[in-house]
Amino acid sequence: MNQLVVQTKNLNFSYSKNKKDIEDLELKVPKGSIYGFLGPNGSGKSTTIRLILGLLKKNSGTVALFGELFNGQSRLKVLNKVGGLIENPSLYEHLNAIDNLKISANYRQNISSSRIFEVLEIVNLTNAKNKRVKEYSLGMKQRLGLAISLLSNPELIILDEPTNGLDPKGIIEMRTLIKDLNKKFGTTIFISSHLLSEIEKTCTHVGIIRNGKMLYQDTVASLKESKGTNIKLEIEVDKPIEGMSALKNLKMENISLLDGFIQIEVKSKNEITNVIDVLRTERINIYQVSIKNNLEELFLSLTEN
Amino acid sequence: MSTILYYTASLKNELIKLKRTFAFWLTIISAVLFPILFIVAYIFERETLVPAAGINPWEKFMVTQIENSTPFFIPMFIVLITSLIMQIEHKYLGIKHLFTLPVPKSSIYFGKLSIVILAIMVTYLYYYIAILLSGVLLGFVYQDLGFLNFSPEHLRYIKMLITSFVASFGIIGIQFWLSFRFKNFVIPLGFGMFLAIIGIIVSQAPQQSIYFPYSFSVLSVSLGEKMPLIFGISSVTIFSIVCFLITSVFGYLNIKKLNIK
Numbered sequence: 221m222n223q224l225v226v227q228t229k230n231l232n233f234s235y236s237k238n239k240k241d242i243e244d245l246e247l248k249v250p251k252g253s254i255y256g257f258l259g260p261n262g263s264g265k266s267t268t269i270r271l272i273l274g275l276l277k278k279n280s281g282t283v284a285l286f287g288e289l290f291n292g293q294s295r296l297k298v299l300n301k302v303g304g305l306i307e308n309p310s311l312y313e314h315l316n317a318i319d320n321l322k323i324s325a326n327y328r329q330n331i332s333s334s335r336i337f338e339v340l341e342i343v344n345l346t347n348a349k350n351k352r353v354k355e356y357s358l359g360m361k362q363r364l365g366l367a368i369s370l371l372s373n374p375e376l377i378i379l380d381e382p383t384n385g386l387d388p389k390g391i392i393e394m395r396t397l398i399k400d401l402n403k404k405f406g407t408t409i410f411i412s413s414h415l416l417s418e419i420e421k422t423c424t425h426v427g428i429i430r431n432g433k434m435l436y437q438d439t440v441a442s443l444k445e446s447k448g449t450n451i452k453l454e455i456e457v458d459k460p461i462e463g464m465s466a467l468k469n470l471k472m473e474n475i476s477l478l479d480g481f482i483q484i485e486v487k488s489k490n491e492i493t494n495v496i497d498v499l500r501t502e503r504i505n506i507y508q509v510s511i512k513n514n515l516e517e518l519f520l521s522l523t524e525n
Numbered sequence: 526m527s528t529i530l531y532y533t534a535s536l537k538n539e540l541i542k543l544k545r546t547f548a549f550w551l552t553i554i555s556a557v558l559f560p561i562l563f564i565v566a567y568i569f570e571r572e573t574l575v576p577a578a579g580i581n582p583w584e585k586f587m588v589t590q591i592e593n594s595t596p597f598f599i600p601m602f603i604v605l606i607t608s609l610i611m612q613i614e615h616k617y618l619g620i621k622h623l624f625t626l627p628v629p630k631s632s633i634y635f636g637k638l639s640i641v642i643l644a645i646m647v648t649y650l651y652y653y654i655a656i657l658l659s660g661v662l663l664g665f666v667y668q669d670l671g672f673l674n675f676s677p678e679h680l681r682y683i684k685m686l687i688t689s690f691v692a693s694f695g696i697i698g699i700q701f702w703l704s705f706r707f708k709n710f711v712i713p714l715g716f717g718m719f720l721a722i723i724g725i726i727v728s729q730a731p732q733q734s735i736y737f738p739y740s741f742s743v744l745s746v747s748l749g750e751k752m753p754l755i756f757g758i759s760s761v762t763i764f765s766i767v768c769f770l771i772t773s774v775f776g777y778l779n780i781k782k783l784n785i786k
Contacts, residue, residue, distance in 0.1 A: 235786075273625045275785040299627035310622030312613065314545050323541055326534045327626045368622075 223251040223287065225376050225408045226272060231281035233271055233432075241267050242432040245281070249376075249410055249425070254402050256419030256440070257412040258519070259429035265412040266307060268429070269380050273304055286375070300328075303374035305382060309365025313354040317345055317364050320353060324368045331371055339367040343397065359390035366397070377401065378410045383418060395422050416519045428522055435522050444515065452512040453492065455482040458505040466502045467495065483512075531629055535636025543640070548609040552644050555602050556651030559594040560659040567663050567670065575669050582670055583677035586660055591682060595689045596743040597725055602648065603696050604717030607641050611704035611713075621785045634777045638701050645697065649686050685746075692745035692761050695738030695768030696721075702776030706783070735760060738768045 226249035233242040242264050249255045259265050270276040272283055274290060283290040285298045311320055318336060325331040340346045343363040353361060362382060369377055379398070383391045399422065401407045413419055419426055419440070426443055428436040436443065457463045463482050467475055472495070474485045486492055492509065499506055543549045563586070567574055576582045614620055614637075623633050657677065664672025696717075703713035724739025731748055734740035741761045744752075753760045 270621075270785065275621055275624055277782065277784055296627045296629065299625060302625070304622075304625045306621055306625070308618060310618040310620075312542055312617050312619070314613075315541065319541055319544070323538045324622075324626065326538050326541075327623070327628045329530065329534060 224284070225249050225251045225253075225286060226255075226410060227284045227287075228268075228272070229282045229284075231268070231271060231283065232279045233267060233276060234279060235267075240432055242271065242278075245429075245432065245434055246437075247272075247427060247434065248437065249408065251408055252402070252406050253425045254398060254409045254411065254423045255425045255427065256423035257410060257427050257429065258416060258419050259412075259414065261414055263414075263429050264432040265414075265429060266380055267432070269304075269306060269378055269410075269412060273299070273302070273306070273378065275306075300372070301375040302378065303369030303372060303376070304378040304380075305362075305365045305369045306378070306380045307384075309361055309368070311353045311361055311364060311368075313356075314352065316352050317349045317367075320364060321368060321371065324371055328372050335371060339370045342370060343367040344393070358385040359387060362386060362390070362394070366394075370401070373405070374407065376408045376410065380412050381414070382411060383413065383415070391418070398422055416515055420515055428519070430522070443518070446518070450485040450487060451489065451492075453482075453484050453486060453495065453509060454478075454512050455484065455495070455499070455509050456480070456507040457482060457499060458507070462502060463499055463504045466498050466504065470494065470498055528629070528632065531632035532636055532639075535628070535632045536639060539636055539640035542613050543610070543644075546609070546613055548606060548613065548644065551602075551606055551609060552648040553651060555598070555606075556648050557655045559590060559598070559652070560655040563590050563656075564659045564663060567667075571667055571670065576671050580671075581675040581678075582672055583660060583675055586672070587656060587677060587682045588685075590656055591685050591689070592746050595686070596746045599689060599693050599742050600696055600721035600724060600739055601718060603645060603693055604700055604714060604721055606644055606648075607697065607700040608704045608710055608714045608717070610637070610641050610644065611701070612710055615708045615710075624785055630781050631777060634705065634780055635773075637705070638697075638773060641701055642697060645690070645693070649690055653683070653686060688745050688759070688762070689742060692741040692765050695741055695765040695772070698769035698772030698776065699738060702772055702779070705776065705780055736764065738765065741765045 226247055228245050228247040231242055231245040231247070232240065234240050245268060247268065257265055257268070267276065271278050272285070272290070274295060286301060288294050288298055290298055312323070317340060321336045321339065325333070325336060337346070340349050343366055345360060345363055345367065348356065348360060353364065356364065362385070366379070366382065369379075382398075383394050386394060395418075398409055398411065402409055411419070411423065423440055426436070426438065426440050427434055455463070460477055460480055460482055464475060464477055467482065467484060472484055472486060472491070474483070476483045484495060486495065496506060496509065576585070614623070624630060660672045660677070663670050700713060700717050703716060707713055720739040724734070724737060725743055727734040727737060728740040728743035728747060731744055735744060735753070741764065745759070745761050748761070755763050
């Protein structure tokens with residue numbers, strides 16, 4: 221896990237002279253990880269990906285892939301081990317899925333025609349293989365884009381907002397697919413997203429970027445630990461006002477009412493039972509108790525201001 | 526992997542991409558356009574066009590057609606076909622995908638340029654076949670036109686078409702670069718069409734326009750015997766090839782360094 225598949229040092233880039241779009245970015249993507257690259261829209265995620273793949277010329281700094289500096293000499297060798305899906309997939313919509321895959325396979329040269337059918341199977345598009353891409357839904361296009369990036373069995377797959385525009389079913393399928401690839405083949409996967417929940421469910425590592433600067437980079441587990449010890453609860457009851465006054469006697473922190481739900485912070489999971497007991501003693505009916513995701517707030521506090 | 530393999534893979538792919546595109550149909554439409562107009566003209570003007578005894582009707586039919594259509598039409602056709610072929614890539618965001626594949630950028634640029642040249646060559650071929658067929662068809666229907674009694678001097682007309690084709694090379698280099706460089710279809714198309722029209726106008730002053738690539742197509746025909754020669758070769762041919770080589774190399778170097786957004 222120590223070997224870094226992607227590493228950038230002091231990476232700087234500007235589209236215009238008066239604004240730095242990427243500033244001293246130090247990206248470290250360990251081998252075998254699913255790395256979530258998180259940031260609000262316009263924070264520089266796609267720009268960073270373009271810099272990693274050599275689509276943009278960096279102003280200064282270095283990009284190394286598989287421990288090798290990315291430059292004119294190493295370009296072909298390095299790109300051979302990478303599959304990418306950058307923003308909207310580049311698909312020739314007047315052609316069918318097979319032709320689209322054939323084009324990428326021809327460019328890459330060493331890909332057998334059976335592999336084309338294999339990747340179609342992996343992304344579940346075998347039934348639509350002869351349909352023109354024009355007739356595909358957004359989710360199908362996204363999956364075909366992924367199939368193209370899988371063609372060469374790459375060691376690193378870079379996916380820029382892969383769940384953009386997908387419906388919930390599509391998102392779950394994509395998530396499962398990403399995890400499977402990582403588990404079965406040990407493929408390192410680099411995903412950019414502006415959705416924390418997405419990264420949290422899929423990734424092992426996370427990097428948070430804002431205004432072209434890296435704000436946080438570590439494992440997802442460490443991020444969760446850093447969010448503080450208190451657990452935030454959200455409780456739905458039939459009589460919220462009475463519930464609030466009953467709970468105030470418990471001397472717990474930060475009790476409030478939000479949209480008819482009681483919000484309360486407890487120090488440990490054991491205290492959740494105490495809260496429920498107090499409410500039940502007052503004959504207040506409880507409909508649901510849920511633990512709120514504090515990561516969301518952490519993400520907002522990191523990326524706002 | 527050798528450069529040749531990359532280049533042939535690129536060519537193969539460009540052919541797949543042309544499937545079911547308007548660019549593909551444009552080669553056929555452009556090729557049959559003038560022969561159809563000539564059939565119509567010959568039908569209506571038949572009485573004045575019946576040749577005197579012993580005169581080969583193909584000579585007038587072929588020369589009038591080639592000299593009056595290709596010089597003006599070919600520059601515009603090149604502007605259009607080049608933009609259309611590159612639009613396949615721009616429309617589907619292909620460049621960013623192609624440039625992240627383990628393929629030299631040169632094989633992509635020159636592979637595509639080769640396909641543009643091939644499409645133009647094929648159009649010339651279709652055009653020649655279409656003229657011949659239209660002559661034969663007229664000969665069948667109107668025996669007095671005499672097309673079936675003589676055979677055309679193929680070598681002479683093919684030479685005329687090759688001269689016209691080579692004179693267009695300069696524009697191919699420029700237009701291909703522009704079409705690759707700018708995603709917006711309007712830029713290469715507007716620029717090219719404007720210069721193609723200017724080229725036709727300024728070709729009236731051959732001494733100056735002999736350095737203007739968009740006039741070469743007209744000059745290659747209009748100058749005839751007066752064409753200045755360089756080492757015994759038509760100067761328009763030489764200038765056109767030099768313009769093509771320079772713009773192709775500089776175009777590639779420019780594209781290679783381009784930021785793909």
